[in-house]
Amino acid sequence: MNKCVINGGITYQQVRCPSNQARKEPTLEELNAAEKTRETLVIRLAQCSMSIIQAARRVPVWFQPFSAQAVQNKPYPPRPPMQITGQCHCGAITFNATVDPKKVLVCHCTDCQRISGAPFRAVLPTPVEDVTISGTAKHYVKVADSGNRRAQAFCAECGTQLYATEADAPKVLNLRLGCVNERAELVPQKQMWGESAIPWLGQLPDLPVHAKGVTSPLISPGIARSTD
Ligand SMILES: [Zn+2]
Numbered sequence: 001m002n003k004c005v006i007n008g009g010i011t012y013q014q015v016r017c018p019s020n021q022a023r024k025e026p027t028l029e030e031l032n033a034a035e036k037t038r039e040t041l042v043i044r045l046a047q048c049s050m051s052i053i054q055a056a057r058r059v060p061v062w063f064q065p066f067s068a069q070a071v072q073n074k075p076y077p078p079r080p081p082m083q084i085t086g087q088c089h090c091g092a093i094t095f096n097a098t099v100d101p102k103k104v105l106v107c108h109c110t111d112c113q114r115i116s117g118a119p120f121r122a123v124l125p126t127p128v129e130d131v132t133i134s135g136t137a138k139h140y141v142k143v144a145d146s147g148n149r150r151a152q153a154f155c156a157e158c159g160t161q162l163y164a165t166e167a168d169a170p171k172v173l174n175l176r177l178g179c180v181n182e183r184a185e186l187v188p189q190k191q192m193w194g195e196s197a198i199p200w201l202g203q204l205p206d207l208p209v210h211a212k213g214v215t216s217p218l219i220s221p222g223i224a225r226s227t228d
């Protein structure tokens with residue numbers, strides 16, 4: 001039996017089908033249940049020859065690590081509360097916070113895509129009283145069609161995006177995961193605005209992965225495998 005540990009600590013097991021007939025692929029409900037309980041999810045494959053990597057590609061994109069090295073020996077993110085630190089690229093703004101790792105989420109909305117300049121954005125919603133910021137962020141206020149006003153905070157010096165919050169009476173800071181030092185341990189727990197998600201995100205695991213720049217060596221497909 002092959003065992004495959006995927007980012008987030010969920011264990012997938014390849015189970016041989018004795019008759020080669022039973023077909024059971026993981027349903028969204030099963031994936032969600034496994035996500036909640038962190039228990040082993042058994043995937044029975046349609047064909048015994050199908051590799052576990054192919055099966056794993058059917059799970060939501062954020063289950064799929066970009067680098068095997070990044071996830072090997074990584075425990076599931078610690079339970080709350082967790083102390084984190086972060087800063088902008090130039091260092092003019094730093095922050096520390098007490099956060100709940102279960103709240104990390106990925107947003108695929110078009111505003112996040114455009115404002116971040118990235119295919120999606122990951123955020124860590126944290127009550128404002130749990131965040132201490134040093135330095136002054138500049139705010140760009142985004143006004144939604146509904147009239148909702150969101151302040152998008154960034155460093156005026158280097159442009160690093162730091163958080164978004166209610167423009168008029170901040171209650172929760174959606175800390176941008178990219179500027180949090182502990183980001184590798186903060187695994188997203190859900191995704192939203194999937195309707196506008198970039199469709200090629202799911203193809204990333206099929207692409208070659210270089211350890212550093214494109215002239216550096218390739219690394220493994222991104223899924224740590226062990227055999228028992
Ligand atoms: Zn800066």
Ligand SMILES: [Zn+2]
Pocket residue numbers: 107108109110111112113121193
């Ligand atoms: Zn968004």
